[in-house]
Amino acid sequence: MAQGYTVFLSYARANQSPQLDKFQKRLRKEILDKTDVPEDQILFFDTTEIKTGVEWRKALADSLRTSKCLVCLCTPRYQSSQYCGKEVQVFLLRRQHFMNAEPNQGRKASLIYPVLWERPGAGLHQQLTAFNFADSGFPKKYVDKGLKALASLQSERDNFVKTVMALADRILDSVKESDLPEWPPLPDFEKIPSIFHGDDTANAYGYSIVMLHPEKAQWKPFGIPASTLCDTVAAQTSRVCRQLPAGPDLVDRIFACEDRRESVAVITDFATISTEGSLERHLLDEISKKGMRNCAVVVLADSSLSSQDAYTHAFTKLSSDFPDMVTSEVPHCLLAIRSTVTFLPDLIRTLERVNVALLKRDTPTKLEDDQSRQAAKELGVDTDVNPTLSGPGQLR
Known part of the structure; x- marks a missing residue:
């Protein structure tokens, strides 16, 4: 330690x-x-x-x-x-x-x-x-x-x-x-944004988690606090992972994440999205209709869906209520997550799948002129052919 x-x-x-x-x-x-x-x-x-x-x-x-x-x-x-x-x-x-x-x-x-x-x-x-x-x-x-x-x-x-x-x-x-606990190992510093600069390039291809539940950020799916989820994802993927608030502006926040090529996992449960007229159901409906390509929805099943018949019925209802989401380009609706054993690995795999989809959409550009090289450097992309030595004195 x-x-x-x-x-x-x-x-x-x-x-x-x-x-x-x-x-x-x-x-x-x-x-x-x-x-x-x-x-x-x-x-x-x-x-x-x-x-x-x-x-x-x-x-x-x-x-x-x-x-x-x-x-x-x-x-x-x-x-x-x-x-x-x-x-x-x-x-x-x-x-x-x-x-x-x-x-x-x-x-x-x-x-x-x-x-x-x-x-x-x-x-x-x-x-x-x-x-x-x-x-x-x-x-x-x-x-x-x-x-x-x-x-x-x-x-x-x-x-x-x-x-x-x-x-x-x-x-x-x-x-x-306030006895601040230690964090898991940090991602590379290049992937951490600078609070002074609005450093979107550092956030590129990072991850965000949304707790779409009436208890908001205090909800603990399978007993796991939201902060622990973010820490675990960051530690296991070596990427910046943050929590997005599930407020009325959630859709706009997810669109802003897409501009940064940031993958978002919206975590909810079947009981929450089955509640007619709730803010959570409205937000999920908006996410479904917008067809957001950087967003996956992870739906947790509770003990009432332990049987195959109950699960099949629940999935059919989900498909009927949110057809755009189930048939979209990135359909990651995972209703079958029933325990901590599968929850964390499936959450990470889901974020990684969305990340791969974002990567595939970005066509690499070959740098063949000085103007392109300068633009790359302004975005924080190293174009040097030869390696250079660095240390604390060079970075600050």
């Missing part, structure tokens, strides 16, 4: 400096003084925690998926970094999955801490403004100048120490209030 740190320190490589090193050492000391956490599990800072000879990508990914909270050193460079945006995205997804679990509803889960290192000229990204970067316990000069300025001046030493102490206190309070 990967070692879980209390803090994952996320920063842009261009902002590495003596002041940054001073900050991470002081934050580490404050947490060490206030807890019994082993010193080597307090803070992940890649330049000190990844030793020579260690596979750095795996070490970074393991720390990102197991650390308890994220500290973001906010600067203009940070918010323009694809790699930093991916790190924030992973923590946002982990936090959302944690909060979706029934026992965690109502928790604050303040597990992402933007630190004003340098004042971003355009302000904080909207995804970061949801998390307080300061309150009355922080010195005013920190808010006015940023932490790097306080770390640079001996005259501001007291304000620097007060800021780091306040940050450490809030981190420890948050970790105590």
Whole structure:
């Protein structure tokens, strides 16, 4: 099992400096003084925690998926970094999955801490403004100048120490209030979208799951929470898998997923779609009529359909109620899923079938001119013939 740190320190490589090193050492000391956490599990800072000879990508990914909270050193460079945006995205997804679990509803889960290192000229990204970067316990000069300025001046030493102490206190309070569980192994970083860039190319050929049930995201088909389903699919397929809300705009969301070549599995049960006049039945009817080529509908059978006669009757009714879906180009209606033993493998196989159908629709283009090569690079497609060396310094 990967070692879980209390803090994952996320920063842009261009902002590495003596002041940054001073900050991470002081934050580490404050947490060490206030807890019994082993010193080597307090803070992940890649330049000190990844030793020579260690596979750095795996070490970074393991720390990102197991650390308890994220500290973001906010600067203009940070918010323009694809790699930093991916790190924030992973923590946002982990936090959302944690909060979706029934026992965690109502928790604050303040597990992402933007630190004003340098004042971003355009302000904080909207995804970061949801998390307080300061309150009355922080010195005013920190808010006015940023932490790097306080770390640079001996005259501001007291304000620097007060800021780091306040940050450490809030981190420890948050970790105590919300114990974020570790995630399964992450997909390749190239497949993780950057929250700062609307990185659709990273989502391409990823997966989404919709819980079409009156209990919405709290429904547990065969006792399995939605967040666990997404985690399992991601771990077993090495693709980004997220949960889509089953609201009135579901059809539009699925169409948007198709633009990103994202495969969607709508999970429901026979009792739900048999309820006349329900939102769930209306949404499934819309999905059926639209003939969405990136969407499969997985219908779970309950114990009342254990006999062959009951199953045959149910399938006949499904075919009658939703003829467009059953006869469409991608007909994946799986009514015969009756237990956890077959549910998870069949769900993954269904998503993979839809993914293959999407891949077959996309005809590859041979790059024969500079303009095409440039367009490919803008989409994040590597056109280099010769391999290149890369490391943390090149990616951030």
